[in-house]
Amino acid sequence: MKLYGYYRSSTSFRLRIALELKGLEYENIPVNLLQSEQKAKDFTSRNAFGSVPMLEADGRDRAQSMALIEWLDEAYPEPALLPTDIEDRYTARELAYAIATELHAPLNLPILKYLGSEYGKSQEEIGEWYRHWLARTLDPLEKRLEQVGSGDFLFDGPGFFEVCLLPQMYNARRFSFDFSDKPRMERIERACLALPAFQRAHPDNQPDNPERTAQ
Known part of the structure; x- marks a missing residue:
């Protein structure tokens, strides 16, 4: 397998996590x-x-991260990213797709560049845009997480939802988003970042991270 991606791209980060959780080798x-x-x-x-x-x-x-993640789960079913129970699978998809469909489009790099180049928005104004749309989705997402559990992960271990959540939280922190009122997300984030699969997939550890190559 060859993975073409960018170290700080949330969608690339998603796929790296999925590949690492599956234990699949890739270039x-x-x-x-x-x-x-x-x-x-x-x-x-x-x-x-x-x-x-x-x-x-x-x-x-193959392109499009969400389709890729589901393809991986079908092509390499063990360990599974989606739960066995149909209602649990729905919940995992409900929360993951809230991130993928509601946040990626208005917050990806071409949109942020367009706000600056075509509308003359400053970096501070772009940051306000970014945090506004994050809150529109992450506030209700935290409420849903409170309704479905209280453990370190959405279910028994990291899976489809965590694959989407961690990259979004990483990018949100780059734009100074405040997670202090989102304890469930922060608990899941801490648990995931303690695992080798998430550490290997993290932007800090990618070969194209300029801070890493400068060391």
Whole structure:
């Protein structure tokens, strides 16, 4: 497997976590979003979306992180990312897709660049935009987490939901989002970050992280 991604991309981070939890070996191939390498002709000829992550696996290039994660769970069913019980699977998808569908679109890099280049918004104003939309989804998400459990994870261990939550929390902290009123999220985050799979997938430990390569 070859994973084309960017160290700080939340969607790339999602897929790295899923691959690590599955114990699957893969080659990490950096794609620099800041230099728009994902829009190069040789890349878009393989991935028409011009996005990361892209996974080269089983003779095919695959795009779109959520579809990729579910494909991995079907192609490599052990250990499972989704629970066995149909209602638990629904809950995991409900919470994960709240992040994937409500937050990624308004908060991804092209949108943030557009706010600055086309509307003249300052970095401070862009940060306010970012935190506003985070709160619109993460506030009710915390309430749902309080309703469905109180443990270290959504269910017995990390899975589909945690794969989506941790990257979003990582990016939210980059924009100074306050999690002090979200103890369930912070508990899950602490439990996940203590695990080797999440540590290996973390942006701090990726080969294209400039802070890592400068050391």
